[in-house]
Amino acid sequence: MTSSVASKRLFQEYRTLTNNPPDGITAGPVSEDDIFVWEALIQGPEDTPFALGVFPAELKFPRDYPLSPPSMKFTCDMWHPNVYPNGNVCISILHPPGDDPNHYESASERWSPIQSVEKILISVMSMLAEPNDESPANVDAARMWREKRGEYERIVRDNVRKGLGL
Amino acid sequence: MEKYDVSDPSDWLETHLTEFAPFDAALRCEVCKDYYNTPMITSCTHTFCSLCIRRTLAADGKCPICRSNDQASKLRRNGAMEELVEMFKVARPVALRLAQKEKISPDRSTARPRSKSKRKAADADLEEEAQRSSQKRKTRGQSRRDAPTESPEVMVIDNEEDGDYQPDDDLVPCPICHKRMKQEAVFSHLDHCEEEQEQDRRRARTRTPNSAKPTLGSSKSQLSSKPPERIAELSYGLLTEKALRKKLSDLGIPSWGSRTLLIKRHTEWVNLWNANADSLNPRSKRDLLNQLDVWERTQGGHALNSAAAPNHADAVMSKEFDGVGWAQSNKSDFDKLIAEARRKAKKLGEGQQESEAMMKEEDEGSSKARTDERSTNVKTTNESSTPVTAAPPPPYLKHSDSLERAKEKIHGSRRLSDASSTSLAPEATRPHTEIRDSVAENGAEGLSAEELFRAEERRASISSFSPTHTKGAERVPMLKVPEHPVRDVDGGKS
Numbered sequence: 001m002t003s004s005v006a007s008k009r010l011f012q013e014y015r016t017l018t019n020n021p022p023d024g025i026t027a028g029p030v031s032e033d034d035i036f037v038w039e040a041l042i043q044g045p046e047d048t049p050f051a052l053g054v055f056p057a058e059l060k061f062p063r064d065y066p067l068s069p070p071s072m073k074f075t076c077d078m079w080h081p082n083v084y085p086n087g088n089v090c091i092s093i094l095h096p097p098g099d100d101p102n103h104y105e106s107a108s109e110r111w112s113p114i115q116s117v118e119k120i121l122i123s124v125m126s127m128l129a130e131p132n133d134e135s136p137a138n139v140d141a142a143r144m145w146r147e148k149r150g151e152y153e154r155i156v157r158d159n160v161r162k163g164l165g166l
Numbered sequence: 167m168e169k170y171d172v173s174d175p176s177d178w179l180e181t182h183l184t185e186f187a188p189f190d191a192a193l194r195c196e197v198c199k200d201y202y203n204t205p206m207i208t209s210c211t212h213t214f215c216s217l218c219i220r221r222t223l224a225a226d227g228k229c230p231i232c233r234s235n236d237q238a239s240k241l242r243r244n245g246a247m248e249e250l251v252e253m254f255k256v257a258r259p260v261a262l263r264l265a266q267k268e269k270i271s272p273d274r275s276t277a278r279p280r281s282k283s284k285r286k287a288a289d290a291d292l293e294e295e296a297q298r299s300s301q302k303r304k305t306r307g308q309s310r311r312d313a314p315t316e317s318p319e320v321m322v323i324d325n326e327e328d329g330d331y332q333p334d335d336d337l338v339p340c341p342i343c344h345k346r347m348k349q350e351a352v353f354s355h356l357d358h359c360e361e362e363q364e365q366d367r368r369r370a371r372t373r374t375p376n377s378a379k380p381t382l383g384s385s386k387s388q389l390s391s392k393p394p395e396r397i398a399e400l401s402y403g404l405l406t407e408k409a410l411r412k413k414l415s416d417l418g419i420p421s422w423g424s425r426t427l428l429i430k431r432h433t434e435w436v437n438l439w440n441a442n443a444d445s446l447n448p449r450s451k452r453d454l455l456n457q458l459d460v461w462e463r464t465q466g467g468h469a470l471n472s473a474a475a476p477n478h479a480d481a482v483m484s485k486e487f488d489g490v491g492w493a494q495s496n497k498s499d500f501d502k503l504i505a506e507a508r509r510k511a512k513k514l515g516e517g518q519q520e521s522e523a524m525m526k527e528e529d530e531g532s533s534k535a536r537t538d539e540r541s542t543n544v545k546t547t548n549e550s551s552t553p554v555t556a557a558p559p560p561p562y563l564k565h566s567d568s569l570e571r572a573k574e575k576i577h578g579s580r581r582l583s584d585a586s587s588t589s590l591a592p593e594a595t596r597p598h599t600e601i602r603d604s605v606a607e608n609g610a611e612g613l614s615a616e617e618l619f620r621a622e623e624r625r626a627s628i629s630s631f632s633p634t635h636t637k638g639a640e641r642v643p644m645l646k647v648p649e650h651p652v653r654d655v656d657g658g659k660s
């Protein structure tokens with residue numbers, strides 16, 4: 001009995017993440033029956049309006065992982081230039097090098113089988129701190145981030161409070 | 167049932183041999199994150215498992231590390247790495263056991279801070295619990311692996327099969343089982359040998375390392391005995407569906423399905439077959455067909471289309487994964503984050519009344535959506551007695567007990583902070599240590615929660631962000647374990 005490449009690799013990554021988790025990041029399969037759906041919690045980076053927040057997200061892995069990247073979706077309110085209103089995260093590490101919907105990402109930043117859940121989550125954490133507004137997923141958030149930074153940050157902080165049930 | 171090896175370089179971080187973590191990582195393939203299995207070197211001198219790099223090249227023709235173009239036909243075996251890996255796998259459990267033993271001995275107290283580089287003292291107990299359970303899981307797996315490879319046996323095999331000490335008897339060793347025989351007998355022997363090997367492997371997979379080493383030593387005889395045949399890659403564009411189907415059935419693999427599926431299946435078979443041909447211990451075709459069958463069920467024609475649907479292989483894996491360890495480590499991780507959130511929620515709660523007043527001011531003239539958010543927000547905080555969230559719980563919460571607990575705790579902390587903001591309840595004095603912790607974390611001792619919050623705002627409005635959090639995390643990329651795990655990251659921030 002041989003197991004699929006993808007599940008074996010995902011187990012390996014889960015092991016690494018539980019053994020030696022990076023600061024402010026937690027991730028693991030939602031249930032033992034399905035290694036292809038993970039939940040992740042990301043802490044908002046300090047010195048940003050996301051600070052103090054804990055943001056849940058769902059990762060879905062394709063069957064040919066790690067050849068293809070997973071998708072990631074925040075399951076909380078997330079007001080950010082690079083997050084679609086439905087929560088889907090749009091950053092280069094989640095895009096395979098062959099397909100560049102945004103025509104600006106350099107191939108080296110994009111998905112490769114040597115990337116990992118950990119690297120994705122770290123990238124997302126730094127995306128929270130430094131949005132990329134060149135080709136935004138949420139146009140309104142991007143405009144607000146550029147033009148009305150104070151208002152943008154208030155919305156973000158409201159979401160942080162809401163997320164903590166305050 | 168296949169053994170599932172969940173060893174990880176970070177296993178060393180909890181021992182006295184933390185320097186072994188990067189060593190362990192250097193012996194692993196960046197694609198599968200497991201030890202190199204038949205390592206191959208690319209034109210750009212990067213090394214991967216044969217199957218891993220063949221699959222990757224079949225997908226996009228580029229090295230996954232540096233993205234140089236490369237072709238499977240240019241791959242060369244990295245024999246030194248292979249030997250290194252096999253020897254390390256034998257030595258690892260022994261060394262790990264010793265390194266862990268040492269940890270329990272007298273100077274345990276000095277061992278702890280070394281290994282807890284990024285961790286906070288408050289979480290130590292939970293972590294220890296998780297650690298213990300992962301230890302349990304690990305040793306269970308290892309005992310199986312260790313038993314047949316105790317040192318005496320390794321010595322014997324080294325002795326009798328080291329290339330330099332071959333008896334002068336005109337016989338050559340079988341490249342697989344190392345039985346000595348006349349050179350012309352090797353070919354006919356190989357057929358049976360594979361079968362026997364297969365049984366041996368089932369009995370004790372752990373012998374692979376032992377048999378790998380001597381084979382490397384006797385590479386001369388191997389050259390003469392079995393030039394492995396590779397299957398050629400096909401230019402699928404030039405083949406009709408009918409011709410393609412025939413190719414597959416000629417190879418003895420299933421030939422049903424759409425053209426796309428035929429191509430995918432043929433590609434997988436070429437990768438499986440050629441990676442096997444690279445191996446020093448090739449498996450039988452039957453074995454490869456089984457592997458193709460797994461592929462068929464997980465990615466091929468029998469795979470469910472939904473990315474979220476569980477399949478048989480996964481269920482097997484889950485069973486092999488220690489259920490208790492799973493649940494516990496998950497729990498401790500979630501608890502860690504929740505404890506953090508709770509602490510911060512308290513801090514927020516302290517300055518809440520003031521900040522709400524402030525926010526109402528600011529709210530004049532802001533968008534309608536946000537005003538709505540605000541009103542629900544205010545409403546919840548006023549309903550201090552009933553733990554109801556303003557928004558419906560994220561769908562994510564339904565999936566996880568841990569998060570249900572998390573939610574409860576956050577509610578709990580909200581109740582606490584509500585209490586402390588309406589009356590100066592004992593809660594205001596109780597969480598002293600926690601508040602001190604979080605204040606220290608933010609490097610702003612002596613500031614009230616609200617002042618902190620404003621400070622955050624000011625800092626955030628300065629356009630150049632300094633995501634210290636992220637930097638800290640980046641210092642520990644997956645395969646590069648920190649050089650000095652001793653460093654106290656938290657201490658460095660203040």
Ligand SMILES: [Zn+2]
Binds near residue numbers: 195197199202203
């Ligand atoms: Zn590999």
Ligand SMILES: [Zn+2]
Binds near residue numbers: 210231233234
């Ligand atoms: Zn390369």
Ligand SMILES: [Zn+2]
């Ligand atoms: Zn040589």
